Amino acid sequence: MTTTTPSAFDTDTASTRVGEHEFALELSERWTTFGGTANGGYMLATCLQALRQEIPQPDLLSASAHYLRPGVLGPARIRTEVARIGRRTATGEAVLTRDDREIIRVLATFTDLAQADGKTAERADAPVLPPPAACVDPLAGLGAVGDATIAERVEFRMPEVPGFWRGAPGGTSAADFWCRFTDGRDADPVALALLVDAAAPVVMDLGVPGSSTVELTVHIRRRPAPGWLRCRVRTNYLIDGFHEEDFDIWDSTGALVAQSRQLALIP
Amino acid sequence: MTTTTPSAFDTDTASTRVGEHEFALELSERWTTFGGTANGGYMLATCLQALRQEIPQPDLLSASAHYLRPGVLGPARIRTEVARIGRRTATGEAVLTRDDREIIRVLATFTDLAQADGKTAERADAPVLPPPAACVDPLAGLGAVGDATIAERVEFRMPEVPGFWRGAPGGTSAADFWCRFTDGRDADPVALALLVDAAAPVVMDLGVPGSSTVELTVHIRRRPAPGWLRCRVRTNYLIDGFHEEDFDIWDSTGALVAQSRQLALIP
Secondary structure, three states: OOOOOOOHHHHHHOOEEEEOOEEEEEEOHHHEOOOOOEOHHHHHHHHHHHHHOOOOOOEEEEEEEEEOOOOOOEEEEEEEEEEEEOOOEEEEEEEEEEOOEEEEEEEEEEEOHHHOOOOOEEOOOOOOOOOHHHOEOOOOOOOOOOOOOHHHHEEEEEOOOOHHHHOOOOOOOEEEEEEEEOOOOOOOHHHHHHHOOOOOOHHHHHOOOOOEEEEEEEEEOOOOOOOOEEEEEEOOEEEOOEEEEEEEEEOOOOOEEEEEEEEEEOO | OOOOOOOHHHHHHOOEEEEOOEEEEEEOHHHEOOOOOEOHHHHHHHHHHHHHOOOOOOEEEEEEEEEOOOOOOEEEEEEEEEEEEOOOEEEEEEEEEEOOEEEEEEEEEEEOHHHOOOOOEEOOOOOOOOOHHHOEOOOOOOOOOOOOOHHHHEEEEEOOOOHHHHOOOOOOOEEEEEEEEOOOOOOOHHHHHHHOOOOOOHHHHHOOOOOEEEEEEEEEOOOOOOOOEEEEEEOOEEEOOEEEEEEEEEOOOOOEEEEEEEEEEOO
16 A cells, blocks of 8 residues: 655645635645745645636636735635536636635636647747756755745756846846756646746846736646656846746646746836 | 717727626627627727726736637627725726626736836847838738628738738748728727737638637737837647737837737637
8 A cells, every 4th residue: 555645736725615616725834935925826726726626627728817915824715606617618717815805816717638639730849958967956055045935845957047046137037947846746737837937037137136926827738747847937028117927838748738928017 | 179080999899887897888790700700809808998997097907818608799798896906006807798698707907007117128129020101911902801890990011911811821820010900099008908819810820710719818018109010929839729829019119018828729
């Protein structure tokens, strides 16, 4: 008999049904970002896990989240609503609240990716990276990363460490690297929705101290194969304090699995 | 005294308040897409115009729409909800229905772009195009474009016409061109949310007959200057029938004004 410890991701994104369309959970201290509040991708994943319980299609296809207030840790509620269940796709909404104040509001569409069978034509390539073992752990030797506990849950391997990770912004605001959950849990579509928001904002390479998400949309393009994930992140436009961040993920086989963009604001 | 005719955009995206958070409108026959149903960007704009009446901030900042059913023309309703009104941003929701069936569901965040005053750093450039007068109107000589009346409301000028506009797909699925409203109305943030979905899907250049939007997100980066808009559209990944389309717009001065991405499905 094998006993497996549930992953931090599964444990901390789970919620308990407390009403017809209402779920209770704790925003965990294990997924905090700079400032000690819950990471935006983690909160999105809690909403999607609740919504999955009300929708027959197994795979997240597309999720859009608007961020209204910081995610203060502790007891929270998720209210769900099913907008439409179709044959091929289904769409629902989830609102995460803390003391009846809205933290994030999410629309999400689900499908069965195994049933998708249309045409395929790909016009771009996965990042070319040395194997993870030949890359650098940007956090090695840094110890704790302020109050950002998410740095203990997700690990990175980089061909070279961007300057801003060590306090010397290089002005490029683009990077390719590997990532995975530190405890070895493989990614699935909802996990990808967390991982696209798990790294430090690449806009920090332009010398800004951090940023707060206004909106994040992630599209899941395939179920990911097990193993390390290839990531590409880029910010092209910081305008009057607002910036986009594009964060795309390919799986260990080099297949595109997630495309995301967030709009964020420098505090 | 000058009399001006209201623009087609203003007339056809307007709705009448019929309840505390409910608006009535007609989905107009002037903004149809292939198949004769209402264009997705047009329906998004109707939702945003209704929501603007309930939110103090003047400018659309970010809108995310999930498309649930085709927009059959005729009488429709929009139900709105304000999620949070903050000092800097405010977020609301709008649901467009037809005979009590949901057509699209939208989350949108508004701000006052004139008050945005943070850092600016731009790492990409506007499309370089010959002046509109030196470009080609891809619809010249084509007459009506099937039942897509939106082709009479929005006009394009292209350095060269992509093959698929004339039935000979070139396999590139990328293009740069000019666009504007045909009646000369200048764009504002909500108009940009329509225009990012106004052109024929560039994935048609891969030989597919068309596509249906699943999700569309648009971020408004600046209030646009008057005049022709520079557009860049690209689809990199068509996978099992699903594809993204990135559609970015710069204004006549070459400043980035809108970034959008949609996920769509080949029927």
